[in-house]
Amino acid sequence: MSSAPSDSKRSTPWLKTDFEFFESVTLRWADNDSYGHINNAHYYSFFDTAVDAFLLDRDYRKYLSGDRQTLVVASECRYFTQVSAPGWIRVGVRIGKIGRSSVTYDVAVFTDESDLAAAQGLFVHVCVNRETQRPVEVPADFRLAAKLT
Numbered sequence: 662m663s664s665a666p667s668d669s670k671r672s673t674p675w676l677k678t679d680f681e682f683f684e685s686v687t688l689r690w691a692d693n694d695s696y697g698h699i700n701n702a703h704y705y706s707f708f709d710t711a712v713d714a715f716l717l718d719r720d721y722r723k724y725l726s727g728d729r730q731t732l733v734v735a736s737e738c739r740y741f742t743q744v745s746a747p748g749w750i751r752v753g754v755r756i757g758k759i760g761r762s763s764v765t766y767d768v769a770v771f772t773d774e775s776d777l778a779a780a781q782g783l784f785v786h787v788c789v790n791r792e793t794q795r796p797v798e799v800p801a802d803f804r805l806a807a808k809l810t
Contacts (some may be wrong), residue, residue: 674778675695680753684711688746705758711752724803731786738782762796
């Protein structure tokens with residue numbers, strides 16, 4: 662978990678060294694828009710894929726299942742550098758903040774050409790009771806596991 666508060670609105674891109682987990686994503690020609698760069702909407706798909714891979718890699722899903730589930734309630738992205746297909750990106754993921762019922766994941770897109778994020782943002786998941794869909798506390802086991810990794 663990062664020591665600084667999650668803040669994707671800061672004016673400078675995050676560094677690749679700010680992240681320990683990365684998910685590689687192959688860029689397709691279909692990801693480019695009429696301007697010749699990756700369409701902004703695709704970044705949210707990259708973020709979602711990377712957060713899911715992070716949860717699977719760290720085996721965190723076991724803490725967020727059973728009678729509870731997580732829902733994305735907020736997301737944002739700030740763009741710094743154009744990226745174009747074909748090619749690859751690496752999406753860095755870290756836990757930015759754990760609240761009472763929410764977890765904020767910081768996410769950033771990196772290319773091989775730079776250690777600075779080409780884009781960065783966040784995904785906020787809220788834990789809810791699967792049946793009532795009302796917010797519930799983030800499990801203590803998840804909090805402990807997040808501190809240890």
